Amino acid sequence: MVTRRTFLGLLASAVLPSPLAAADVDNEPEYLADWLRAGQLPHLAKRLPKFPRVVNVAAMGRTPGHYGGSVRTIIGSQNDIRFMTIYGYARLVGYDRSLTLQPDILESFSSVNDMVFTFKLREGHKWSDGQPFTANDFRYWWEDVILDKQLTPGGGALELRPHGSLPRFEMLDELTVRYSWDDPNPGFLSTLAAPQPLIIAGPAHYLKQFHKKYQDSIRLASLMQENRAKKWQDLHIKMGRSYRPENPNLPVLDPWKNTTAPPAEQFIFERNPYFHRVDENGRQLPYIDRMILNISSSSIIAAKTGAGESDLQATGIDFSDYTFLKEAEKRYPVKVNLWKMVRGSRVALFPNMNSADAVWRDVLRDVRVRRAMSLAIDRHEINMAVFYGLGTESANTVLPDSPLFKPEYASAWIAHDPDQANALLDTAGLAKRDDDGIRLLPDGRRMEITVETPGESTLDSDVLELVTDHWRKIGIALFTRVSQRDVFRSRAMGGRIQMSLWYGLDNGVPTADMNPAELAPTTDDQMQWPLWGMYYLSRETKGVAPDVPEAAKLVKLLHEWEEAASSFERAEIWHNMLAIYADQVFSIGLVNGTLQPIVHSSRMQNVPDKALYGFDPTCYLGVYMPDTFWMKEDRPNA
Template sequence: MVTRRGFIGGLVGATIAPSLAKAVGDRDIEPEFLRDWLRAGRIPPMVERLPTHPRIINMKKAGLQPGVYGGTVRTIIGSAKDIRYMTVYGYSRLVGYDEKLQIQPDILMGFTSENDAVFTFYLREGHRWSDGSPFTADDFRYWWEDVILNKELTPGGGALELRPHGNLPRFEMLDPLTVRYTWERPNPNFMPALAGPLPLVIYGPGHYLKQFHKKYQDDFRLSALMKENRVKKWVDLHIKMSRASRPENPSLPSLDPWVNTTAPPAEQFVFVRNPYFHRIDENGVQLPYIDRFIMNVSSSSIIAAKAGAGESDLQATGVDFTDYTYLKDAEKRFPVKVNLWKQIRGSRVALLPNLNCADDVWRKLFRETRFRRALSLAVNRHEINMVAFYGLGKPSADTVLPDSPLFKQEYADAYIAYDPDEANRLLDELGLTERDSEDIRLLPDGRRAEITVETAGESNLDTDVLELVRDHWRQVGLALYTRTSQRDIFQNRAMSGRIMMSIWFGIDNGVATADMSPSQLAPTMDDQLQWPLWGMYHLSAGQSGTAPDLPEAEQLVALLSHWGATSRFEERQAIWHQMLSLYTQQVFSIGLINSTLQPVLKSAKLQNVPEQGLYGFDPTSYLGIYMPDTFWFKEA
């Protein structure tokens, strides 16, 4: 039996010593921001607000500087819905990744995992929601019994991470501070799903949410609440008021370091410190150090301009490598510092032939391994790297980065050598030997071999890269055209098979470990533009889309299933390597350049922001694993 343990507190690891508790009580280390609340009796003193065993972040051990309270961080977002970045940045999770991408308890005091099938979670005694109400096992029971098992609120039967084999687990509330989830077979996706940027939700503030639930609220009051919140069904009311991933409801109790105080619509959202946040530094100072985050809504197209004009204290979203020179120049005019972090995607730009393309001739060609290899070999990645990335990226297939323990050079090198002669040979071998007067190859039905690559039009970088690829493919008798459409239309066109090929990012997680799901390498999601219909088939459990009918894609699905059925690390590692080899040898996505750089702008006074870091959505939650609650202003 494989048993994993992750403990903090009285089980294994650091606990809040009596002397530290006394120090917290004796010293006046309350944030100035909360003084009025304390005087008014709205909140108790810090020693009563903290859990009995808070999570202690040892700053010096982590290479950070203990900080001081105060200050406001300004940041810019592209639309009101982007307040979700605060949930991602705050990175308060039951369990979360550390900087080495190992899972550790965070909100939880500790956990045990037996064969990745039986998970027992231990809560922190005295932990409270942001409104001061106790956070207990009952919040897990509410979500389980009244949300997940409620067929109106959860008509699909629950998230796939909760039912990997078709059935939900058995839930038990062992005592007020202990819950257990039991599957009959391993569920290795469970813990990574809880640690993700948009985590699997398995608990909620039942004391607050019951007022929006028909089981607990009378019909008259429920109707009034529905009218007040402009929804027609009680289900929509509960969903709207309980959504933590996009914190639009300022009344929703939270466990995050900062909580929203602004109801939409608004042009500015103000997040303030959570008085009951569960982390402290080694000196007993409660985190976060920073009092407020202000998110100013702007047009996505001018975020970089505004950040470079001194209107942001911390900016990573909405800026790209193409903005680096401009942002770096801002250091001369404003007290800001611009660092470069490494993007963790398998490829910053990738070409994705749609294997579900509705055009019969093109679909047959795209499903030919030799054709995909020819397309890849015909691209001069060195030129793209020099022109678009100033030589700072790495030519690579769409695969994991050297920062991943799963990296092998053979995966990165698969069919990336610039070899137009070999590309021509493969295309000839496929029977595409006839050419027109402009030297463009002809398809079997007589049409010119014209590939339209579609883009969501969100990056000038895509356009620059496609200009270069157009010239490369012209050398092997293929014509490239581009089409731009908005993201929603772009996605719909892909699903309907009207997109032949797209330019997008490569795999999301280029720093994966064997304990993270390899689902990104198999058809599992409808936004995988190389096989959206196969992805939808998996996502809908066979209710929509079409089943994969290409042997290699079927093999990837089978391997993924095998990974999900084992609790042995060595087996998972072997499966990852099989999938990475198959994915790169088959060139299901044509990766171009990875290890590209992401500008991160910060106020020169903002401390503990790493000069170098890994930047991406999953698993690093953008800035999340670097704990923005530990950032502080030198002159707050």
């Protein structure tokens, strides 16, 4: 058999001995001094794995730092503590800045034909409570979580069973596990590297106390009452949730660990004394001791950031806040950088082809209508008026930063051509107009379309105001409805939305080995086809099958990608899907390559001046390793 890719986790074997040899008292964080003096923590050499991950900070074009400091950031709700899991970006395998997969928590991994994956753990690696992290943690998650029908009634994540069946799991020894499929699963590694990663291991020594198989029934009932859980499986899920780390007692492998139980207005994350990364000088990462997350109303995060109340802010602020934030540099010790957003479009319009309104549903399924709506929009005006000309007028597709980019995807049906748009609508059977020039639907109603948005940015209303004028010229009356995000999503999934304004493709910088599922109906929260997505997500038990041939073709191509045996084949499939998606205008992209403000303390070092910014695959700040950021001057801990 051919080994398609094998990566070793010893990133710079020639320098490994020196950091380990230097792991002495001089490299201990002062923050841990009291625990060390009291004998409550072992010294650094015994806290680190035998072969830690060595991050050569200087080779990244940055400056090796020193320990210390607390960093404040602002979040919009308690749920947003998940940003710490995303920013910390500790994954079994993860992307580097060039979006190449490499081992992180793992010491190494190998893949044979994308069917057999072998993972080697780091000897001596420990959870944040000092307990060993071993293959037994994978075995527990496999045998007692995934295979337990009460904990996992659906049969396991779809990423684990892309062809319907779960893999075979083997624990080869205390540090080695293997997952084997009979058919290729090329998306497996990328799901482990995702912002919300596929979980295949957990701290067995801690979680067993919440599992019916291991815990005395009386004690389990007491724990359920104590933690307000009606079922033992609800208790296990609540106490073991790692993506949104609300349980301060849950051992983690992240650079910082939560110390605050909810509900709270402030969450404090402290350095993990057993974190597995060190710099080239043997200093354990992270450099920063504490991350302090203060909850505030989402609507005033930008104002608070501009008032100097945040030392590191990426979420809750937008390009529309840039001028105000830039002015703050004159008043407070902060710096504002602009990173390039990786979304396929900063905002996009999503015609709902699953609309509950049968007339509108048929109209929006006509590709001539979708193309006409796209051609009527003056993207240059939007770019100049809303983004100061700094974005790129484009369909909702991949960016030039992606190896899959082709100019014809970006330019598909985006030329501002009202005449062609009017002609397309006429040929689509929508030629009749009323006295105001508004076209009439087949049932005689005016062609009045309501575009719904969660209204989380003033950019949304600015863009829709311009589109309203553009569409009025082709006989379409646009109205805007704003609702809260949860209500907005619920209405979209229920077919009660005709069209929505939302972000474009999450991942605008994919490689051939990244899953193209976003281009096909695969989830029930895709605004243009939620019922088709539900059909795929539920394994054809809910929702409805796609009955537009091109949408069904996208699902077929996705299955072909999942079975492809090489990156070359996967790239060809990606291009087929991108071509169909662009030509069919399943979403109407406007402008991409827009800029995102990143605000940080002027004392904070190693924050890139320019970078790619997005949820997937860059994990916002995650691939730029915030554990290597450091404060040039310490602020008093507060």
